[in-house]
Amino acid sequence: MRSINFALALFLLVSGCTRGSSGNTTPTAADAKKFMDDVNDAEFKLALEAGQAVWVSETYITDDTSALSARANQRLIDQTARFAKEAVRFDGVNVAPDIRRELNLLKVSLVMAAPSNPAEAEELTKIAANLDATYGKGKWCEAPNKPESCLDIDKVTDIMRDSQDEKRLRQVWEGWHTISPPMRKDYSRFVELSNKGAKELGFADSGVMWRSKYDMSPEDFSKEVDRLWTQVRPLYLKLHAYVRMKLREKYGDVVPANGPLPAHLLGNIWAQDWTNIYPIVKPANADKGYDLTSILKSRKTSAVDMVKTGERFYTSLGFAPLPQSFWQRSMLVRPRDRDVVCHASAWDIDNVEDLRVKMCIQPTDEDFNTIHHELGHNFYQRAYKDQPMIFRDSANDGFHEAIGDTIALSVTPEYLVKIGLLDKAPDASRDIGLLLHKALEKIAFLPFGLLIDQWRWKVFSGEIKPEDYNKAWWDLRLKYQGVAPVTPRGEEFFDPGAKYHVPGNVPYTRYFLADILQFQFHRGLSQTAGCTSILNRCSIYQSMEAGKKLNDMLSSGLSKPWPEALEKIAGTKQMDAGAILDYFKPLDAWLDEQIKGKPVGW
Numbered sequence: 001m002r003s004i005n006f007a008l009a010l011f012l013l014v015s016g017c018t019r020g021s022s023g024n025t026t027p028t029a030a031d032a033k034k035f036m037d038d039v040n041d042a043e044f045k046l047a048l049e050a051g052q053a054v055w056v057s058e059t060y061i062t063d064d065t066s067a068l069s070a071r072a073n074q075r076l077i078d079q080t081a082r083f084a085k086e087a088v089r090f091d092g093v094n095v096a097p098d099i100r101r102e103l104n105l106l107k108v109s110l111v112m113a114a115p116s117n118p119a120e121a122e123e124l125t126k127i128a129a130n131l132d133a134t135y136g137k138g139k140w141c142e143a144p145n146k147p148e149s150c151l152d153i154d155k156v157t158d159i160m161r162d163s164q165d166e167k168r169l170r171q172v173w174e175g176w177h178t179i180s181p182p183m184r185k186d187y188s189r190f191v192e193l194s195n196k197g198a199k200e201l202g203f204a205d206s207g208v209m210w211r212s213k214y215d216m217s218p219e220d221f222s223k224e225v226d227r228l229w230t231q232v233r234p235l236y237l238k239l240h241a242y243v244r245m246k247l248r249e250k251y252g253d254v255v256p257a258n259g260p261l262p263a264h265l266l267g268n269i270w271a272q273d274w275t276n277i278y279p280i281v282k283p284a285n286a287d288k289g290y291d292l293t294s295i296l297k298s299r300k301t302s303a304v305d306m307v308k309t310g311e312r313f314y315t316s317l318g319f320a321p322l323p324q325s326f327w328q329r330s331m332l333v334r335p336r337d338r339d340v341v342c343h344a345s346a347w348d349i350d351n352v353e354d355l356r357v358k359m360c361i362q363p364t365d366e367d368f369n370t371i372h373h374e375l376g377h378n379f380y381q382r383a384y385k386d387q388p389m390i391f392r393d394s395a396n397d398g399f400h401e402a403i404g405d406t407i408a409l410s411v412t413p414e415y416l417v418k419i420g421l422l423d424k425a426p427d428a429s430r431d432i433g434l435l436l437h438k439a440l441e442k443i444a445f446l447p448f449g450l451l452i453d454q455w456r457w458k459v460f461s462g463e464i465k466p467e468d469y470n471k472a473w474w475d476l477r478l479k480y481q482g483v484a485p486v487t488p489r490g491e492e493f494f495d496p497g498a499k500y501h502v503p504g505n506v507p508y509t510r511y512f513l514a515d516i517l518q519f520q521f522h523r524g525l526s527q528t529a530g531c532t533s534i535l536n537r538c539s540i541y542q543s544m545e546a547g548k549k550l551n552d553m554l555s556s557g558l559s560k561p562w563p564e565a566l567e568k569i570a571g572t573k574q575m576d577a578g579a580i581l582d583y584f585k586p587l588d589a590w591l592d593e594q595i596k597g598k599p600v601g602w
């Protein structure tokens with residue numbers, strides 16, 4: 001699953017800070033430098049305290065550990081908010097470029113800005129917590145009087161993955177979407193108040209504030225995202241047409257011959273990842289020819305062995321091994337005696353080298369990939385440890401999620417042969433199975449990764465009014481994904497609220513960017529590694545040259561604009577979805593064959 005690293009998990013608030021100007025004197029460049037030094041020191045200490053507290057609360061859930069971590073987190077958030085507001089007083093001061101960048105980043109580090117009116121700030125904090133809790137407690141109960149019939153998101157996810165009963169899938173899909181209508185009123189008030197706070201920080205609205213983090217104007221960033229989508233859309237349309245054809249063979253007329261895909265039949269409650277329907281759509285004679293899950297299971301591979309294998313990939317590129325403390329302090333299997341948050345995540349508790357992974361590892365293909373993903377966060381975190389605290393982050397938020405996935409793209413059959421997990425790599429005729437499986441994850445995700453914030457940016461700007469929330473949501477899902485509900489979804493529903501990141505107020509475009517960037521990184525590093533085979537068979541394993549380039553980019557953290565970081569690996573300052581098209585070229589040709597004479601689009 002898509003996980004978050006700790007540094008990115010902090011959802012910052014501006015509290016109602018009453019501190020005014022700094023007195024009568026105009027601040028100087030030296031004052032600005034001193035201010036940022038103090039900020040970096042204070043953030044370092046507060047982040048350590050919060051990191052330790054949150055780690056304990058997630059690996060040992062009790063009322064007490066939850067309270068302690070909430071308190072430590074709040075201290076960090078409040079202090080950061082005060083700093084962000086204070087930074088404004090250096091706006092007109094002529095300071096060194098590095099300090100200017102630090103000040104700017106401090107101001108845009110907020111995901112949610114509260115108005116300075118204390119009553120409104122308190123109302124916003126409460127609403128945000130309520131929205132988050134409403135989602136977290138969300139359950140659909142088939143028989144309201146029987147608690148054992150209630151389905152939480154985990155159970156809903158299992159059914160969407162495993163069931164092929166159209167009626168049951170529809171029932172569960174509609175059931176889960178009953179959790180969100182109560183959020184609607186809160187959400188529109190949340191938009192009003194958070195916009196008010198954003199305006200006080202100098203942004204037109206919260207959506208503009210979110211888009212101000214990308215080293216370009218918010219307008220240019222919107223255009224950039226559109227441009228990337230235009231590049232990859234033709235391939236998505238082919239995948240969509242092929243999947244529609246196969247689903248129609250399976251489910252009949254509920255799947256239209258030339259219309260949108262029914263939202264409940266794609267193996268995932270949000271239709272954001274279609275890998276679970278692979279058994280329905282898999283090619284007849286091009287299965288990938290091996291099953292990593294069975295290999296890992298038959299060898300009784302332990303969780304530690306799987307992580308060691310992942311670590312060896314990174315050390316083969318020239319990275320230093322993980323510190324001893326990683327092995328002592330990580331949580332790699334589900335403990336038998338207590339409740340924990342199993343959702344995989346990578347941590348850097350002290351923002352130096354106290355790296356950890358928290359995960360409940362099973363010997364499966366999926367977890368094998370997830371380990372490479374999480375370790376990507378860890379090696380990134382350690383690479384930028386010598387930067388000033390505020391630069392200890394990825395070049396943009398898409399980069400952090402992309403690194404581990406880039407490495408996972410190098411887990412090719414040839415790599416598995418090299419490390420002794422597979423005897424012989426299947427020949428290229430089996431690639432279609434591998435590529436289709438990957439496309440159901442990565443290509444299917446792109447329009448979804450894009451549209452969540454298309455909806456939110458318009459909601460924040462006022463272009464989408466509260467009375468049209470649901471209509472606008474489904475208009476966008478139809479426009480980008482070609483996905484539609486099978487029954488009318490009027491304004492009595494609030495379907496965006498059934499996706500965590502909306503009530504949780506987590507920006508989402510980073511996942512779209514990560515999906516694009518990882519293929520661009522993979523192509524750039526594969527070229528550096530001297531790979532001459534087809535891109536989906538390239539692995540950068542054991543390439544010190546590729547490792548050197550990667551480390552060069554990772555170690556610059558957030559200190560330079562992201563196009564400069566990108567250039568170090570990709571040789572260009574532009575994001576380019578063309579690498580995705582290169583990677584999936586064989587599949588693209590195969591899809592053309594499959595959908596010949598069939599309708600494309602909706």
Ligand SMILES: [Zn+2]
Nearest residue numbers: 002003004401
């Ligand atoms: Zn992640």
